[in-house]
Amino acid sequence: MKDLGVVKDGGLVKGLRARYGASPLHLLLVLCSFALALYAGLRLLKGNPVGVAIWFVGAALVHDLVLVPLYTLTDRALQAVLGTGSGTRANAGSPWINYIRVPGGVSFLLLLVWYPLVLRRVPDYQLTTGLAPDTFLGHWLLITGALFAASALCLLTALVRRSRVRPRRPAPPRSRPRD
Amino acid sequence: MDADDSGEDVPPGVPDVPPRRANVPAEENADAAAEENPQPAAESRPAAERPGDDPAAHPGADPRPANRAQRDSARGTRVRAALTAGPPPGPARPEFWRSPLRGPWLTSVFGLILLIGIPVMFVTGLLSYAAYNPDLAPINDQTPNKGWLGFYLFSWPTDPSWLYRLTQGVHVTLGVVLVPVLLAKLWSVIPKLFSWPPVRNAAHALERLSLLLLVGGALFEFVTGLLNIELHYIFPGSFYTLHFYGAWVFIGAFVVHIAFRIPVMTRSLRSRRLRTELRTSVSETRPEPADDSGLVSPRPAAATMSRRGALGAVGLGSLVLFAVTAGQSIGGSLRRTALLAPHGQEPGPGPNGFQINKTAASVGIRAADIGANWRLVVRGPSGEHTFTREQLLLLPQHSAALPIACVEGWSTSDQHWSGVRLRDLAAMAGYREDPPEVFVDSAERGGSFSSTVLRANQVRDSRSLLALHVNGVDLSPDHGYPARVIVPDNPGVHNTKWVTSLTFGATA
Numbered sequence: 001m002k003d004l005g006v007v008k009d010g011g012l013v014k015g016l017r018a019r020y021g022a023s024p025l026h027l028l029l030v031l032c033s034f035a036l037a038l039y040a041g042l043r044l045l046k047g048n049p050v051g052v053a054i055w056f057v058g059a060a061l062v063h064d065l066v067l068v069p070l071y072t073l074t075d076r077a078l079q080a081v082l083g084t085g086s087g088t089r090a091n092a093g094s095p096w097i098n099y100i101r102v103p104g105g106v107s108f109l110l111l112l113v114w115y116p117l118v119l120r121r122v123p124d125y126q127l128t129t130g131l132a133p134d135t136f137l138g139h140w141l142l143i144t145g146a147l148f149a150a151s152a153l154c155l156l157t158a159l160v161r162r163s164r165v166r167p168r169r170p171a172p173p174r175s176r177p178r179d
Numbered sequence: 180m181d182a183d184d185s186g187e188d189v190p191p192g193v194p195d196v197p198p199r200r201a202n203v204p205a206e207e208n209a210d211a212a213a214e215e216n217p218q219p220a221a222e223s224r225p226a227a228e229r230p231g232d233d234p235a236a237h238p239g240a241d242p243r244p245a246n247r248a249q250r251d252s253a254r255g256t257r258v259r260a261a262l263t264a265g266p267p268p269g270p271a272r273p274e275f276w277r278s279p280l281r282g283p284w285l286t287s288v289f290g291l292i293l294l295i296g297i298p299v300m301f302v303t304g305l306l307s308y309a310a311y312n313p314d315l316a317p318i319n320d321q322t323p324n325k326g327w328l329g330f331y332l333f334s335w336p337t338d339p340s341w342l343y344r345l346t347q348g349v350h351v352t353l354g355v356v357l358v359p360v361l362l363a364k365l366w367s368v369i370p371k372l373f374s375w376p377p378v379r380n381a382a383h384a385l386e387r388l389s390l391l392l393l394v395g396g397a398l399f400e401f402v403t404g405l406l407n408i409e410l411h412y413i414f415p416g417s418f419y420t421l422h423f424y425g426a427w428v429f430i431g432a433f434v435v436h437i438a439f440r441i442p443v444m445t446r447s448l449r450s451r452r453l454r455t456e457l458r459t460s461v462s463e464t465r466p467e468p469a470d471d472s473g474l475v476s477p478r479p480a481a482a483t484m485s486r487r488g489a490l491g492a493v494g495l496g497s498l499v500l501f502a503v504t505a506g507q508s509i510g511g512s513l514r515r516t517a518l519l520a521p522h523g524q525e526p527g528p529g530p531n532g533f534q535i536n537k538t539a540a541s542v543g544i545r546a547a548d549i550g551a552n553w554r555l556v557v558r559g560p561s562g563e564h565t566f567t568r569e570q571l572l573l574l575p576q577h578s579a580a581l582p583i584a585c586v587e588g589w590s591t592s593d594q595h596w597s598g599v600r601l602r603d604l605a606a607m608a609g610y611r612e613d614p615p616e617v618f619v620d621s622a623e624r625g626g627s628f629s630s631t632v633l634r635a636n637q638v639r640d641s642r643s644l645l646a647l648h649v650n651g652v653d654l655s656p657d658h659g660y661p662a663r664v665i666v667p668d669n670p671g672v673h674n675t676k677w678v679t680s681l682t683f684g685a686t687a
Contacts, residue, residue, distance in 0.1 A: 019380075019381070020382050021379065021383055026382055027382070027385070029438055029439075030385045030386065030389055030435055031385075033389060033392075033434060033435040034389070036430075037392050037428045037432065039328075039427075040328060040424045040425075040427030041424070043322070043328075043420070043424045044420070044421065044424035044425055047416050047417075048415045051415030052415050052416065054415075055399060055402075056395045056399050056425075056428075059395045059396075059397075059398035060394045062398060063362060063365045063366075063398065064369050067362070095461060095483045095484075097483065098483070101484075105492060106492075106495055106496050109358065109359055109362075109499075110500065110503065113355060113405060113519075114409070114520075116406065116410075116411035117409050117519065122411050124410065124541065125410055125521075127538065127540060128538060128541045129410075129521070129534075129535055129536075129537075130527075131521075132524065136519055139503075139518040143499070143503065143518060147499075
C-alpha cells in the first residue's frame with residue numbers, strides 16, 4: 001500500500017499507481033502470494049472441490065455473519081432484560097453487566113472450541129481412545145458455574161470496596177452494601 | 180470518574196465533549212460489543228461531536244452518507260445512485276459500528292499477538308509434516324502431490340526424544356489458546372468487511388481477495404485442526420490434505436498482510452501506551468482518534484467496557500483454554516487438569532494405563548491376529564526369518580524410556596519399554612553394519628497407518644525397539660501386543676502396533 005511506495009519516481013510507476021491504486025511492489029507481492037495460493041489451492045481443492053470451497057469461504061464469513069450477530073444479539077437481549085441502567089450505577093468500576101458478559105463469553109468460547117466433545121458429536125470417541133465420552137458436558141457445566149461464581153465474588157468485592165472507599169452522594173452510606 | 184470528569188483526557192482528534200453523563204439517560208451506556216441499535220441519545224448529539232464527520236480529516240476515507248446527497252441520488256439512475264450516494268443503510272455505513280473500543284491500536288495489539296503466534300504454529304506444523312518422513316516413502320506421505328511444498332523436508336532426528344512432544348504440543352495448545360485472540364481480531368476489523376464502495380480500484384480488489392484467503396485460510400486451519408484433535412471428522416476430505424495445503428494457501432496471504440500492515444501496526448502501537456490503557460477505567464475510556472483506518476466509529480457509543488477490560492476478557496479466554504487443554508500434553512498428574520481436552524483422562528490404572536491413540540478394536544484387530552498364532556517375519560538380504568513372541572523374548576532385551584506423542588497434540592511422559600533393538604533385528608536380516616530403512620507392517624485392517632517406513636537414522640538409534648514389554652509388564656492389546664515399534668521422537672502413528680513384519684532395506 002502507501003507504505004510500500006518505495007519507488008517514487010518514473011512516469012511508468014506513477015501511471016501504474018494512478019491506474020492500479022498502489023505501488024508496483026504491492027502488485028508484485030500480491031501476485032506472488034496468489035501464485036502460491038493457486039499452487040497449494042489446486043491441491044487443496046482436488047478430490048472435493050465444492051466441499052472444500054464451501055468450507056473455505058464459509059470459514060471466512062462464519063465469524064462476521066454468524067458469530068458476531070449471535071453474540072451481539074445475545075448481549076443486546078441481556079441488556080434489555082437486565083436494564084441498561086445497570087451501567088451507570090457502577091460508574092466507578094465496571095458496569096455490572098460485564099460481570100455476566102465475561103464469564104458467559106468465556107463459557108461460550110469453551111463450548112465453541114470443544115463442542116464436539118461437550119455435545120457428544122463424536123460417536124467413535126470411546127472406541128478409538130478407550131476414554132469415557134460422558135465427562136465433558138459435566139466438566140463444561142462445572143467450569144461455567146465456577147466462572148460465574150468467581151465473577152459474583154469479584155462483583156461483591158467491588159461493591160464492598162466501593163461502599164467503603166467512596167460513599168455515594170445522595171444515598172446514606174449505610175444502606176449501600178445491601179444493594 | 181463522574182459527570183464532572185467526562186470531558187477530561189479526551190484524546191487528540193476527539194472534539195471536546197461537554198459533560199453529559201449527568202443529563203443523558205443511562206441508556207447511553209451502550210454496549211461495547213453490540214452496535215446495531217441506534218442510540219437515541221447519541222443521535223441527538225450535534226454533528227460536530229462526531230469525530231468522523233469531517234471529510235477533510237479523512238483523506239481517502241469512504242464518502243459519508245449525507246441526507247442531501249441521498250435525496251439527489253434518488254433522482255438519478257439506481258446504478259449511479261448506488262455508486263455515488265455512499266453506502267446503503269446498514270453495516271456498510273461507518274456509523275453503524277458503534278463500539279468505542281474499535282480502533283487501530285486495539286486491532287494492532289491483537290495483530291501483534293497473532294504475528295508472533297501464527298508463525299510459531301506454521302513452523303511447528305511444517306515440522307510435524309517433516310516428522311512423518313514423507314520424502315522417504317510414498318506410504319509415509321499423506322499429501323503425495325505436494326510438489327515443491329515439501330522443499331524443506333529433512334531427516335527427522337531421534338534426539339532429543341521429546342522434540343516431537345514439544346513441537347506438536349505447542350502447535351495444538353497454541354492453536355487452542357489463540358482462538359479468542361483470532362476472534363477478537365476479527366471482531367475488531369469487522370467494519371472493513373462491509374467497507375464501501377466494495378471495490379475502490381484494482382489494488383483494493385486484489386487486496387480484498389487476499390483478505391478472503393487470509394481470513395478464510397486462518398479459520399479453515401483453526402476449524403480443521405480443532406475438529407481433528409476432537410476426532411470429529413466432518414471436514415470434506417483427509418485432514419492431512421486439508422490442513423497442509425490450507426496452511427500454504429493461508430501463509431502467502433498472511434505474509435502479504437504483514438508486509439502491508441506492519442507500518443500501520445507499528446505506528447498504531449506507538450500511538451498509545453499499554454501501561455496507560457491498563458490503568459484506564461470504563462468511565463475514562465474514549466474512542467481512539469478518528470483516522471482513515473475505517474475502524475474508529477464516527478458515532479461511538481459510550482464505553483461499557485474499557486480496553487483493559489476487553490484485553491483482559493480475551494486474555495482470560497486464552498488462559499482458561501490453556502488451563503483446560505495443556506495438561507493433555509504435559510501429562511503426569513497435570514493430565515487431569517485438562518478438563519475439556521480429548522486426552523485429559525487416563526484410560527485406566529496399572530502399567531498399561533497410559534494414553535492410547537487407537538484401540539485394538541477400533542482398527543479391526545481380532546483375538547486371532549494377536550494370539551498364539553501370531554508371528555513376526557523379518558526380511559533382509561539374509562532371507563526371511565520368522566519368530567514367535569517366545570523366540571523374540573529369548574533375544575537380547577534392551578530398554579528405553581520414551582514418550583508417546585501424537586499429531587493431535589497430546590502426549591505421555593516417558594514410558595519404560597523393553598524389547599529387541601531394531602538394529603539387532605537388522606543385523607539378523609543381514610545388515611551387520613549401517614542398517615538401512617525398514618518397512619513395518621502391522622495386523623491393522625485398513626487405516627492410513629497400518630504400515631510405515633522408518634528411516635535409517637531411526638533404525639540405528641539404540642533406543643529404537645521392537646517393544647514386547649512396557650513398564651515392566653506385557654504390552655496390553657491396546658498398546659500393541661504382541662510387539663510394537665517404539666522410536667525416540669517419532670510421531671505416535673509411526674510407532675506401529677501389532678507389528679507382523681519388518682522388511683529391512685525396503686520402502687514398500
